[in-house]
Amino acid sequence: MAFVPRIACLRPSRTQTQLISVAIGGAGRRNSRLSLCRATHGTASSTDAGVLAGSGVPLPPPGSAATSPVWRSSSVVEKYAKMPFTRVTLEELLQMGETHDLVSSARFARDELPKRMARRVKALQNLPFIVGVNPHIKSIYDLYHDSLGALLALPEPVDGPSQAVFTEELRKLVGAHQEVIPVLAKGFKECGKYMTKDAKTMFLDNMIHARIGIRVIAEHHLSLATPSPAYIGVVNTRLSPAVLITSVANYVRDLCELNYGGVAPEFVVAGHTDTLIAYIGVHLEYIFMEILKNAMRATVEFSSRTGRIEHPPVEIVVCKSDEEVVIRVRDQGGGISQKDLGHIWDYSYTTVPKYDDDTDSIFDTQARMGMQAGSGGPMAGLGFGLPMSRIYAKYFQGSLEIRSIEGYGCDVFLRVPNILGSSHVIED
Amino acid sequence: MHFIVLKINDFQHLPFIVGTNPHIEHVYKLYWKAFETFKNIPPVVTLEQNRDFCDILEDMLSAHLVAIPRLAMGIAESALHLDPREADRFMNEMLRSRIGRRVLAEQHITLSGVFDGKECQDESFIGIVNTRCRAREVVDKCTALVGKVFEEAFGIPPPEVHVDGHLDAEFTYIPDQIEYIIFELLKNSMWATVETHASDVFRAAMQGSGLDADGVPAAAATAATGPGERRGEAWDANAAMTRAASSTASAGLVNKVRTDSPSSSTQPNPYSSSHGPATPPPPPSLSTATTTPPRAPQQCSRNTKPILPPIRATIGTASSLLTFRISDQGGGIPSSTLPHLYSYSHPSKRKFLNFAHVPRLAGKVAEAAEEINHHHHHHPHHARHSVNCSSSRNTADTPTSAAAAASSSSSSSPCSLVTRKPPGLRLGLGLPMSKVYANYWGGDIEVISLDGYGVDAYVALRKSATALEGIATSALGPH
Numbered sequence: 001m002a003f004v005p006r007i008a009c010l011r012p013s014r015t016q017t018q019l020i021s022v023a024i025g026g027a028g029r030r031n032s033r034l035s036l037c038r039a040t041h042g043t044a045s046s047t048d049a050g051v052l053a054g055s056g057v058p059l060p061p062p063g064s065a066a067t068s069p070v071w072r073s074s075s076v077v078e079k080y081a082k083m084p085f086t087r088v089t090l091e092e093l094l095q096m097g098e099t100h101d102l103v104s105s106a107r108f109a110r111d112e113l114p115k116r117m118a119r120r121v122k123a124l125q126n127l128p129f130i131v132g133v134n135p136h137i138k139s140i141y142d143l144y145h146d147s148l149g150a151l152l153a154l155p156e157p158v159d160g161p162s163q164a165v166f167t168e169e170l171r172k173l174v175g176a177h178q179e180v181i182p183v184l185a186k187g188f189k190e191c192g193k194y195m196t197k198d199a200k201t202m203f204l205d206n207m208i209h210a211r212i213g214i215r216v217i218a219e220h221h222l223s224l225a226t227p228s229p230a231y232i233g234v235v236n237t238r239l240s241p242a243v244l245i246t247s248v249a250n251y252v253r254d255l256c257e258l259n260y261g262g263v264a265p266e267f268v269v270a271g272h273t274d275t276l277i278a279y280i281g282v283h284l285e286y287i288f289m290e291i292l293k294n295a296m297r298a299t300v301e302f303s304s305r306t307g308r309i310e311h312p313p314v315e316i317v318v319c320k321s322d323e324e325v326v327i328r329v330r331d332q333g334g335g336i337s338q339k340d341l342g343h344i345w346d347y348s349y350t351t352v353p354k355y356d357d358d359t360d361s362i363f364d365t366q367a368r369m370g371m372q373a374g375s376g377g378p379m380a381g382l383g384f385g386l387p388m389s390r391i392y393a394k395y396f397q398g399s400l401e402i403r404s405i406e407g408y409g410c411d412v413f414l415r416v417p418n419i420l421g422s423s424h425v426i427e428d
Numbered sequence: 429m430h431f432i433v434l435k436i437n438d439f440q441h442l443p444f445i446v447g448t449n450p451h452i453e454h455v456y457k458l459y460w461k462a463f464e465t466f467k468n469i470p471p472v473v474t475l476e477q478n479r480d481f482c483d484i485l486e487d488m489l490s491a492h493l494v495a496i497p498r499l500a501m502g503i504a505e506s507a508l509h510l511d512p513r514e515a516d517r518f519m520n521e522m523l524r525s526r527i528g529r530r531v532l533a534e535q536h537i538t539l540s541g542v543f544d545g546k547e548c549q550d551e552s553f554i555g556i557v558n559t560r561c562r563a564r565e566v567v568d569k570c571t572a573l574v575g576k577v578f579e580e581a582f583g584i585p586p587p588e589v590h591v592d593g594h595l596d597a598e599f600t601y602i603p604d605q606i607e608y609i610i611f612e613l614l615k616n617s618m619w620a621t622v623e624t625h626a627s628d629v630f631r632a633a634m635q636g637s638g639l640d641a642d643g644v645p646a647a648a649a650t651a652a653t654g655p656g657e658r659r660g661e662a663w664d665a666n667a668a669m670t671r672a673a674s675s676t677a678s679a680g681l682v683n684k685v686r687t688d689s690p691s692s693s694t695q696p697n698p699y700s701s702s703h704g705p706a707t708p709p710p711p712p713s714l715s716t717a718t719t720t721p722p723r724a725p726q727q728c729s730r731n732t733k734p735i736l737p738p739i740r741a742t743i744g745t746a747s748s749l750l751t752f753r754i755s756d757q758g759g760g761i762p763s764s765t766l767p768h769l770y771s772y773s774h775p776s777k778r779k780f781l782n783f784a785h786v787p788r789l790a791g792k793v794a795e796a797a798e799e800i801n802h803h804h805h806h807h808p809h810h811a812r813h814s815v816n817c818s819s820s821r822n823t824a825d826t827p828t829s830a831a832a833a834a835s836s837s838s839s840s841s842p843c844s845l846v847t848r849k850p851p852g853l854r855l856g857l858g859l860p861m862s863k864v865y866a867n868y869w870g871g872d873i874e875v876i877s878l879d880g881y882g883v884d885a886y887v888a889l890r891k892s893a894t895a896l897e898g899i900a901t902s903a904l905g906p907h
Binding site: 338405 | 594742744748760874879882886
């Protein structure tokens with residue numbers, strides 16, 4: 001996609017201008033959204049959508065200030081960003097699920113999501129210019145911006161049919177936002193150096209935290225619309241951590257073998273393996289994935305560094321007590337050095353060497369690139385795995401901790417509280 | 429001596445009411461006496477003077493063995509009057525300074541002894557410091573020792589300890605200190621393991637030694653032992669141990685009953701005697717259960733040994749750090765207790781009141797070794813406690829409190845000043861002291877609990893010898 005740099009300042013002016021969506025990047029997807037936006041009803045929100053998307057006005061030539069995608073429609077964004085969002089608890093969400101009132105659930109999503117999306121757009125707008133023009137980050141900005149418009153253009157769900165339409169469109173939007181974090185990560189890897197560490201950390205913490213909330217609300221409604229047994233919306237009431245981590249571990253083993261060749265380390269799951277909890281499965285899945293990737297990668301690399309023939313297995317223990325479930329993942333990957341220990345929670349801190357710094361053979365370079373973009377997803381290297389896992393873990397007042405035995409291996413402790421009946425507020 | 433003065437200053441800064449606690453006062457007087465003694469020692473210039481100096485030091489070390497138990501008791505009793513953080517800070521400072529002084533003293537004594545030819549040392553030793561401390565050996569030694577104490581206490585084989593990691597790692601440390609830490613951690617692990625996986629054995633052993641499940645002297649007998657039972661007796665070590673042995677647990681008969689009880693056994697094991705009418709105490713090993721009459725430890729009435737999950741000790745070494753990890757499956761630590769693990773004065777630490785049973789404590793593993801030997805010699809315990817402690821634990825109905833007083837006075841009859849703990853006894857001091865030892869040279873201890881499953885304890889030690897001692901030197905204020 002052609003990227004045309006904009007001269008206009010990232011801090012938008014407040015002039016109310018009828019602008020249209022300029023096709024920068026992702027042409028196919030955007031066109032479909034454009035057409036969607038054109039087919040709006042005459043509701044107040046669609047006017048906002050119209051402001052955001054424009055209706056049928058031909059594209060002005062690129063380069064003109066009037067078309068800057070960044071400061072157009074700022075007033076709409078401001079308007080929604082300023083609206084106080086409803087502090088909903090997980091319990092309330094689940095209650096909506098119990099009543100199977102899809103229309104209410106849809107209305108709630110319809111009302112809440114634009115506010116939260118607008119805040120994200122605003123946060124992106126407030127990034128330093130040099131960061132915001134990075135193609136990856138820019139694409140995320142556009143994505144959020146356009147999704148906001150699309151959301152506002154959707155019909156108010158008042159009955160069965162309009163709810164169905166809304167739900168279907170919401171599903172598409174959620175799908176479009178699947179890869180936001182890896183793209184953001186790539187962007188920050190390239191230009192994070194232009195921000196202070198604290199500013200970067202705060203932006204990313206907020207971004208990830210808010211995104212979790214947005215997705216919980218959105219996916220909760222979607223799940224209610226297509227119910228599964230044992231699920232209340234997005235919460236799996238009969239989640240087996242042992243079963244989940246086993247399947248993730250098998251997947252990571254495959255990834256490991258793909259990236260490193262040879263045989264991946266075995267793994268063992270012990271403890272209270274028949275424990276069942278109520279939790280949001282995808283959250284746990286993500287955390288397990290990151291922890292296991294680290295464990296297996298460390299084991300393999302340490303073995304090769306020390307000439308160890310057989311990889312010691314990764315040992316996993318599931319422990320249930322009254323208040324929480326603790327999952328411990330133990331590896332013999334050599335531990336984390338004192339130098340690195342202070343940085344493991346930093347974004348974009350990775351022990352994967354930059355491939356352009358190495359003078360290794362082309363095959364090593366290929367392998368490294370493969371590790372970042374591997375067919376199953378990156379094995380390592382983006383530097384987001386640990387900090388993001390911790391945000392997921394803490395989202396419902398759990399925790400993620402690491403203990404390193406330098407020279408030997410690491411223990412990772414994930415604590416997962418029981419979230420049924422949780423009074424946790426899904427906030428921004 | 430500088431250290432002593434600093435500590436005296438700390439004492440003087442305690443709240444008045446705390447300072448008047450008899451235990452605190454006793455230790456304060458000890459320190460003061462030490463100060464006086466040191467003040468009067470002439471500068472040491474000759475070897476002869478050095479030998480005299482070493483003798484004085486040794487005496488002082490010996491006399492101050494009471495410091496830890498007395499301090500702990502005093503602090504526990506003063507819990508009402510002292511902010512817990514202040515109490516913990518005071519104890520930590522005391523212990524740290526004490527370690528410092530004792531290290532200096534012992535180092536000097538040892539070095540002098542070697543110089544004089546009184547002792548010979550391995551070449552890896554410099555005084556009390558071992559420059560080639562082998563991590564594996566520390567673990568093995570402590571495993572053996574804890575195992576013995578365990579068998580004494582519970583009569584069943586201890587859980588196995590599997591060691592892995594860098595088995596040939598070496599580091600420079602004072603063996604006593606690291607052994608203390610590992611010993612305490614292994615002990616905690618083993619105790620927790622048996623408590624979780626063989627709970628009837630555990631409870632029986634506790635009851636047999638007059639303790640409740642926490643290792644605290646039980647205030648009341650749990651079984652019918654007859655009208656001679658007195659609650660005040662709970663503080664009397666002798667009575668606690670013999671109470672279960674016979675229904676005639678009256679004061680005057682205390683020592684006598686002790687000698688009588690192990691009538692039909694070659695190896696006296698008063699801790700597993702039953703509550704009921706006097707029955708012969710059981711042989712220590714559970715595996716011979718079938719041949720013995722039924723009694724408390726056999727209540728489980730199984731012929732099979734309980735399966736105790738092993739404890740795992742891992743050693744990891746890197747350029748500047750050596751780490752021990754002790755992992756057990758002892759059920760973990762409840763989250764309510766977790767914040768107070770290293771506290772001395774939290775109400776959950778009423779265990780400290782056990783110190784009545786252990787008048788002198790050096791805080792060393794060597795004591796545990798001697799404990800085993802002494803139990804086989806039937807040595808009566810002498811609880812040199814003040815009347816205060818028994819009264820603090822007295823509950824309302826003590827019809828025979830007079831007898832209790834009589835018993836304490838009779839038990840302070842001339843038994844020697846030997847301190848040996850009943851193996852089942854827990855003092856609650858292991859973790860806080862281990863932390864002080866670990867922190868002293870810039871290391872640390874961390875305990876992670878997987879509630880419902882077990883505990884992982886990490887001990888990280890610096891390998892570089894340049895870490896300074898961590899003793900606070902607060903400025904002496906005007907008085």
